[in-house]
Amino acid sequence: MSVVAPTTMKKFINAADDVVQESLAGLGAAHPDLVRIDAANQVVLRKDAPVSGKVALVSGGGSGHEPLHGGFVGKGMLDAACPGAVFTSPVPDQMLAATKAVDGGAGVLHIVKNYTGDVMNFKLAAEMAEDEGIQVASVLTNDDVAVEDSLYTAGRRGVGITVLVEKIAGAKAESGGTLDDVAAVARKVNEQGRSFGVALTSCVTPAAGSPTFDIGDDEMEFGVGIHGEPGRRREKIKPAAEIVAEMADAILGDLDPSRGTDVLAFVNGLGGTPLIELYLIYNELTKHLHERGLTATRSLVGNYITSLEMAGASITILALDDELTALWDAPVHTPALRWGA
């Protein structure tokens, strides 16, 4: 049995075509101390960009995953974010404008989630930037263990680890790392991280006005992507303990960290799942980490890489070492992630 879709979109919007621009204007208005908006190029910039002598970080992708990426622009994280239309890659010109705006002379790192459109467009933008004399390195995130190849992806999808890459590589750049250093730590985070997501409902994009996929009212999509791409299987909803056990097995079976490893455990909401459930998931997750001799010495729980109002959650596990832990703890001043002086 499928849930009857509402005939009217239940959203606070004006016109579907204006959602991204109007939301960015709001982001800029709410956080003038942290970011500024280049509305013409549809780019979110760190307020004081370019920072002379610092490696700059640029990311981007389709909108609808907020706070990713615009909410992570600021000191200690991204220098710029390029939001596309909802669930649509930004364009190379946009990425080029961002890259030029933030280059402080030490090169620019592009952090690219593994979706075919994003990969192709960031590649073109990097070539154009290099033609203009800007040194660019690119790091691809592909942490989703659910499936190989998918609706918009060859290989594994880039999901939750992207948040951690942006934070940790951002701290490395802030501490004076070279472009090679910053790219290397970004790749290390991606290699040491794995994710898995589960959806209980679909989301509705403003342009479509109807659910991205149909799902029965007692079903979940096990291994869902952040655009509602199919996962491993459709199955009946189960108790959280069972769902989390299977998610943890999928992640830890693939990452295979040795006993005694410290990890960062990241429980992410896809948008429509309340925090009371995310913490309940975290509680279940700690049991599985404990069984495998792992300790979550750092955590992140909340809505950080979302799929509009989709009910669902993902888990990301990052194997830590002293370097990554120190970079995670370093100050960060962005709209969505903020700590330290």
Place this chain on the structure above:
Amino acid sequence: MSVVAPTTMKKFINAADDVVQESLAGLGAAHPDLVRIDAANQVVLRKDAPVSGKVALVSGGGSGHEPLHGGFVGKGMLDAACPGAVFTSPVPDQMLAATKAVDGGAGVLHIVKNYTGDVMNFKLAAEMAEDEGIQVASVLTNDDVAVEDSLYTAGRRGVGITVLVEKIAGAKAESGGTLDDVAAVARKVNEQGRSFGVALTSCVTPAAGSPTFDIGDDEMEFGVGIHGEPGRRREKIKPAAEIVAEMADAILGDLDPSRGTDVLAFVNGLGGTPLIELYLIYNELTKHLHERGLTATRSLVGNYITSLEMAGASITILALDDELTALWDAPVHTPALRWGA
């Protein structure tokens, strides 16, 4: 036409009766640097409570509004939170246990949202604590301009301002304020703040397993309470610009701040509305503030006082002065609000 309710609850839970305890265990596990959980009394405590010589702040209320209140426990904000069952007041014994656990000898402030059960139980707890020699002051929040009297309330409901009261009074206590000082600034924030909420969907409590109220698929509840209490009227969904204009009018017509006033503008998600829409609302709100000669010098945008997975949003406006601004900016280290050294 009403949306067909799913026959199975779409939630990450085990048993409905265990949701609150299991979620609190997760909160404690995720943030051992900030809080600890007294599971026997169902209380969230600041990790280093009691802080000798500091006025302690205790709040609480039904669960289902996360991160309120447990997510606001930590340095610079609450010393303890007492979560009840979902949408159910905590009990006096729980509040007494919290009060005793955090009293550092300088007295304890109870911050109470105006719901009949909460008011009655906090009053009893305060009397019991005073019988044990602890000085207690109480501050009631009642900022919701939507309706006088409601399903669970005589007078106005306490909603979004509660978050700002907890932050600002917490900073006052941290800076060495006496119990009178801290209570006075808490009352000032409540008096200078007003809120208004709109719901697009109902939430589903774990115990009920079905929507709290029925709402048509093209309707909104204008003036909703945080438990789904009725507001001023049920009407058709409109463009965000129109909805926000009416919300702003309701708030500013009641608060009536003079031109030139600086305000804190708080756009709060009720749980199921994505951040892209909350920032779009913020953008609309800034236009109305500007028209009235008001400037939002501080902002807060996100899910801070929720109604499980309800789609909807509330706006809170607080008229600032130098004291309130400085206390807002002071460091805070809690799971859900964190900045400064």
